[in-house]
Amino acid sequence: MSNKFYITTPIYYVNASPHIGHSYTTIAADVLTRFKRRVLGKENVRFLTGTDEHGQKIQKAADAAKLSAQSFVDQTSQQFRDLWKSLDVSYDDFIRTTQPRHVKVVQKCLEIIFKKGDIYEGKYEGLYCTPCETFWLEAQAVGGLCPDCHRPVERIVETNYFFKLTKYQDWLLGYLRENPDFIKPGSRYEETLRFLELNKLNDLCISRPKERLSWGIPLPFAPEHVTYVWFDALVNYISAVGEFDARDNYVSKWWPAELHLMAKDILRQHTVYWPIMLHALNIELPKRVFAHGWWMLNEDKMSKSRGNVVNPLEMVEKYGLDAYRYFLLREVPFGLDGNFSEEGIIKRYNSDLANDLGNLVYRTLTMVEKYFDGNIPDLKLNGSTKSVAEILAKIEHLPVRVFSALDEQNFSLALESIWELIGMANKHVEETKPWNLAKENKQEDLKEFIRLLVDVIRAVADKLEIFIPQTAASIQEQFVGDKVKKGNPLFPRIETKKK
Numbered sequence: 001m002s003n004k005f006y007i008t009t010p011i012y013y014v015n016a017s018p019h020i021g022h023s024y025t026t027i028a029a030d031v032l033t034r035f036k037r038r039v040l041g042k043e044n045v046r047f048l049t050g051t052d053e054h055g056q057k058i059q060k061a062a063d064a065a066k067l068s069a070q071s072f073v074d075q076t077s078q079q080f081r082d083l084w085k086s087l088d089v090s091y092d093d094f095i096r097t098t099q100p101r102h103v104k105v106v107q108k109c110l111e112i113i114f115k116k117g118d119i120y121e122g123k124y125e126g127l128y129c130t131p132c133e134t135f136w137l138e139a140q141a142v143g144g145l146c147p148d149c150h151r152p153v154e155r156i157v158e159t160n161y162f163f164k165l166t167k168y169q170d171w172l173l174g175y176l177r178e179n180p181d182f183i184k185p186g187s188r189y190e191e192t193l194r195f196l197e198l199n200k201l202n203d204l205c206i207s208r209p210k211e212r213l214s215w216g217i218p219l220p221f222a223p224e225h226v227t228y229v230w231f232d233a234l235v236n237y238i239s240a241v242g243e244f245d246a247r248d249n250y251v252s253k254w255w256p257a258e259l260h261l262m263a264k265d266i267l268r269q270h271t272v273y274w275p276i277m278l279h280a281l282n283i284e285l286p287k288r289v290f291a292h293g294w295w296m297l298n299e300d301k302m303s304k305s306r307g308n309v310v311n312p313l314e315m316v317e318k319y320g321l322d323a324y325r326y327f328l329l330r331e332v333p334f335g336l337d338g339n340f341s342e343e344g345i346i347k348r349y350n351s352d353l354a355n356d357l358g359n360l361v362y363r364t365l366t367m368v369e370k371y372f373d374g375n376i377p378d379l380k381l382n383g384s385t386k387s388v389a390e391i392l393a394k395i396e397h398l399p400v401r402v403f404s405a406l407d408e409q410n411f412s413l414a415l416e417s418i419w420e421l422i423g424m425a426n427k428h429v430e431e432t433k434p435w436n437l438a439k440e441n442k443q444e445d446l447k448e449f450i451r452l453l454v455d456v457i458r459a460v461a462d463k464l465e466i467f468i469p470q471t472a473a474s475i476q477e478q479f480v481g482d483k484v485k486k487g488n489p490l491f492p493r494i495e496t497k498k499k
């Protein structure tokens with residue numbers, strides 16, 4: 001087990017504003033970062049995100065905005081940093097592919113691989129989708145359309161540089177077979193393995209002639225060409241945390257990454273191109289690549305090119321940040337697709353946050369005030385009845401259950417186990433009927449009852465800090481030493497009009 005944790009998100013294209021899909025990966029990474037900081041200490045955790053700023057799409061967007069490419073990317077990259085701030089995303093480093101630290105490492109990588117003979121000059125002829133900046137095989141571009149965005153592809157012939165992926169196909173297959181945990185979820189591992197077993201890789205075209213595209217990093221050995229965006233972008237994971245020494249060895253305190261997070265749209269780049277690039281550079285592979293599913297809107301992937309994006313800030317304004325974070329992580333098992341809807345958020349909000357969590361906190365603090373003048377009863381609990389014993393056991397096991405789920409990137413399961421405890425506590429209130437204990441003047445029973453609920457809430461708030469830090473803080477603020485200071489209900493119910 002490694003005693004450090006280096007986690008990354010994709011670096012996002014700055015040709016468009018961030019939407020819910022981008023926020024999903026980044027919030028997931030934030031949660032894993034908060035979890036690992038707790039286990040390993042803040043100084044042993046590194047959370048990298050950033051922006052992918054080169055390439056044709058971005059050049060086009062800058063042209064359309066009548067700005068120079070650089071000032072365009074300066075503005076749009078800032079939008080991502082602003083959004084992460086609003087979403088309580090606690091990244092440690094933000095890399096931009098236009099930064100000198102990145103450009104330097106990309107050029108070094110190209111030089112090393114070129115010297116080694118794994119990059120060569122050749123003629124490229126193929127079907128190209130300009131908006132997606134992707135070459136497609138004849139078989140993929142059915143009807144002359146890009147399989148991704150469904151726009152027409154163009155036939156292009158030009159001199160370019162190629163990276164010898166073919167040379168490493170067998171090595172990669174061997175590596176994957178020996179490391180079944182390298183790609184998660186398992187379905188994506190199988191998919192990658194099948195792909196490599198059934199297809200012969202083509203060498204990867206890693207350059208673009210400058211006359212077609214100038215907004216990129218020049219190849220050090222052929223400056224009339226710039227680097228293909230994917231070759232440039234993937235390198236961010238190493239350029240942010242290390243450098244090459246005089247003997248071309250990569251040196252980094254953080255590498256290898258424990259986890260690269262992304263959605264399934266960019267699985268292939270991370271499980272085929274990237275491992276082969278690293279191997280050619282004689283650099284260790286990341287420990288794990290996790291490709292989660294897509295947020296869909298009405299059965300279609302949410303994406304800028306399909307024009308069906310939802311702005312995260314709008315949702316946060318309407319429902320609050322923590323309801324938004326909670327919904328994303330709880331609604332869909334990480335790895336599967338999910339349909340995004342406001343009705344879905346409202347449902348989760350009213351049931352899990354208002355009814356279960358908010359209600360437990362509010363009713364408990366009300367009782368501490370009513371029965372004990374705001375003083376938390378001081379006593380050591382033992383399992384005096386079956387249901388008390390069950391709740392105590394649940395509190396005790398909660399850290400293990402939450403942490404082991406998070407070690408498998410299973411956010412919904414981690415949250416479910418917290419909500420199981422909340423549910424047990426609420427049920428215990430209904431079954432115990434504390435108002436009767438008070439009427440019959442059963443002080444000791446009442447003390448035990450209240451103390452148990454307080455312990456539940458504290459255990460819950462402590463774990464919630466990982467997922468919904470603001471809510472955790474506002475619960476914790478209501479406990480001051482051995483007294484309570486009741487605040488407003490955490491999640492006032494959202495009333496929906498009946499049709």
Ligand code: MSP
Nearest residue numbers: 010011012013021025052233234262263294295302
């Ligand atoms: N720039 C490349 C990534 C380079 S990483 C070395 C890129 N950028 S992107 O802006 O298109 O971001 C893609 C990523 O954004 C996905 O992999 C995922 O993390 C997130 N998402 C974008 N749309 C999404 C959904 N509809 N649903 C879930 N996540 C989505 O690709």
